[in-house]
Amino acid sequence: MKSDTVRPSSPLRVAVIGGGAIGGVLASSLHRAGHEVLQCVRSPFDELVVEERAGEHRVPARIVMSPEGLAPVAWVLLTVKAHDTGSTEPWLRALAGSGTTVVVAQNGIDHVERVQPLAPEAEILPALALIAAERVAPGRVRRHFGGALVVPSGRAGSALAAVLDGGGLDVRLASDFTTEAWRKLLSNVAANPITALTLRRMDVFDDPEVRSLAQALVREAAAVGAAAGADVGEQDVRDVFALSGLFTADNGTSMLYDRLAGLPLEHDLINGAVVRTAERLGVPAPLNRTMLTLARAVRADAA
Structure with missing residues (x-):
């Protein structure tokens, strides 16, 4: 389902927490959509490269290993594995304020309950990543196939679709997200x-x-x-x-x-x-x- 929300008129600064397969694909999509990407990781790497059938996409993301000195942004994409959610609290505390939407692109069925206590002022948007990808080395992700995010229909979901417009991912708005x-x-x-x-x-x-x-x-x-x-x-x-x-x-x-x-x-x-x-x-x-x-x-x- 496509969004009728207007695409942002200027590039945004978007934080992606996690340097794994889904984080890499989403960072690549954000860059293609024209945004500045802040990649928040535990293990350093020099450059993010996403391998695709059409070739390699080099993402000029800013790689950061500490939340110290960071300020809140409008969008945070949380892509670490669900069992690592608790470890992201320092990042969320620095990046997620009252005007932030945190997109939780994780497995499971309780996205909001997992993340809301760590970012109490932010809006939490659960997301299902329908993407087959593999982290083959630090900073290198191989995307096999698939390219969609499913989110609940509503204002936040439509806004995310607008942010990712032009990035090569399909944002699907679901009226029954539980299903x-x-x-x-x-x-x-x-x-x-x-x-x-x-x-x-x-x-x-x-x-x-x-x-x-x-x-x-x-x-x-x-x-x-x-x-x-x-x-x-x-x-x-x-x-x-x-x-x-x-x-x-x-x-x-x-x-x-x-x-x-x-x-x-x-x-x-x-x-x-x-x-x-x-x-x-x-x-x-x-x-x-x-x-x-x-x-x-x-x-x-x-x-």
């Missing part, structure tokens, strides 16, 4: 943990037994989502596996990439979100609980 968040979660509950636990890419789903397990995981999560009020069902389960057909056998998932890099896994915000919701509603979710238990048992040095 969209659960649909995105369904796409993650099987592919992410299975690839991370087996240390295999999408070729693992060529195994009929693995594919059957994946379908059962997604179907179980859909039942939990429906109980929570999301409009999801069997068609959404089919859609997840139709979407997986777009991946080549050597594509991976964000959780697999994290395990290969020795980073913490995002299981608590994916299968954990399903399990917590199931417990709250009294709905069974044994398969997602199993994935959660196994992912929690993975050692960081076991890749």
Whole structure:
């Protein structure tokens, strides 16, 4: 859905917190839209380069490693993994004021609840990144395919669409963001943990037994989502596996990439979100609980 909001008349200074795959793609889009990008990272790199099918895009972002001396900006894009959200409080304290919109481009279903306590004066805009990308080295991101952000319809969502106009990303305004968040979660509950636990890419789903397990995981999560009020069902389960057909056998998932890099896994915000919701509603979710238990048992040095 396109926005009718007028594109900003002059370039904006936009902060992107996080130097991973999604942060890199969003920074690239902001630069293409004509804005000045402030990239807030933990590990330094000299230059941000986004690899795409059409070639490399070099992003002249200002790379900063400390929030000291920074002032609030109109837009902050929070792209760190959800389990790292707490560590971004110093950045948010410096960058997010009463006139700031913080776009939370993370997995999970509770974006606002996670971030609002860290930026109490700012407006929090949840976002779902429909982007397949991989951080292959510090400052270098490989974008495989996909280029959309889904946000709730309304003033803030329309304003974000205007900010990103011309940047090569499609901002979709959702009237039922709860359903969209659960649909995105369904796409993650099987592919992410299975690839991370087996240390295999999408070729693992060529195994009929693995594919059957994946379908059962997604179907179980859909039942939990429906109980929570999301409009999801069997068609959404089919859609997840139709979407997986777009991946080549050597594509991976964000959780697999994290395990290969020795980073913490995002299981608590994916299968954990399903399990917590199931417990709250009294709905069974044994398969997602199993994935959660196994992912929690993975050692960081076991890749």
